[in-house]
Amino acid sequence: MNSSLQADCGRCFGLCCVALPYARSADFPLDKDGGTPCRNLQDDFRCGIHEHLRDKGFKGCTVYECFGAGQKVSQNTFSGLDWETNPELAKEMFDVFPIMQQLQEIMYYLTEAVNLNETKPILHELEMAIGEIEELTQRSASEIKQMNVSDIRMKINELLIRTSELVRAEYIHKKYLIKRKPSDLIGAKLQKADLRGANLRGALLIAANLKNADLRKVDLIGADLRDADLSGADLRGSIFLTQAQVNSAKGDAETKLPVSLTQPNHWLRVKVK
Structure with a gap:
């Protein structure tokens, strides 16, 4: 799988640890509001208990995947300017992150589809779709915030269903x-x-x-x-x-x-x- 669709925490400003909320449950030991840094987030934007998340009750963190949205928002959309030293960017950055995560997830599925032998009949359409979604991820923060991801998903889902039918054809x-x-x-x-x-x-x-x-x-x-x-x-x-x-x-x-x-x-x- 394309490495750009995998989380690279070393190039991210800990966005999932700040932007996203969580509630006390079987997955988390406490409540946290969106926009509030997790208590385990260190000054270098890395998790202080990364190797012990499950043992410490943060199971939810181990099953979250940003598909590379963290580093893309941090390094591309905001050109390496972090939310801590540039607090005026924080809210917009946190608003953009979950939208980018969804776009990157769509890219993940399309990239998998384009590499399957069974999808040759729709290869061109898949490649076109990848180009279109990638272009969306390169837009400005203000443009990304205005995107209707539901509509984008609906359009791409048609291709993913056709991919599924081709792969499962013999069954x-x-x-x-x-x-x-x-x-x-x-x-x-x-x-x-x-x-x-x-x-x-x-x-x-x-x-x-x-x-x-x-x-x-x-x-x-x-x-x-x-x-x-x-x-x-x-x-x-x-x-x-x-x-x-x-x-x-x-x-x-x-x-x-x-x-x-x-x-x-x-x-x-x-x-x-």
Whole structure:
């Protein structure tokens, strides 16, 4: 995957640690308002407990992905001027960041799509779309703030659906023994299930049992995999799966992931029962 679509915290002004709010929950030990620096943010804009986030109760930080929006806003949009020494820029910078994050996420999916062998019939359209979204990310802060990302997503989603259909073509008419709708798969028992080529876009798979399931060629865009058990599951060739989704799930050394993704450290430290 293009490195510009991955977070480079060393080139960012800790934007996710300041701009975004969070509430006390299973993912965070306390409340924080948007625009307020996290208590763990250091003077160099790095996290002081980065290696111990889960142990300290900041699980939510480990499953967040900016897709490179942090460094793009910091270094491109605001030309290296940080919010701390230039407080007059802070609000605008914090407003731009979540919009840029969405644009970069769209770029992530399009870049994955353009590199798939199955998408040759729509390759030109995908490449055109990448150029259009990249141009949007290069605009001024005031222009970015006025963008309607929902409309942009709707337009790009048509291409991503066509990508999904091309990738899943050999399984498109396959019947799946899933008795519940994708929106209602919380805690579903799908261990050893043959789900090859399934469309699980936006599926709620929270705490689902997917041990040793076959998830090859599955569309997982927007699927909620929090605490889903992927131990021994095969996700090779699945599409639109992000590192953040993987980080939110459970798994083990036997879980097979797409080559662009890595097994989280917590998978290797804790043996899933």
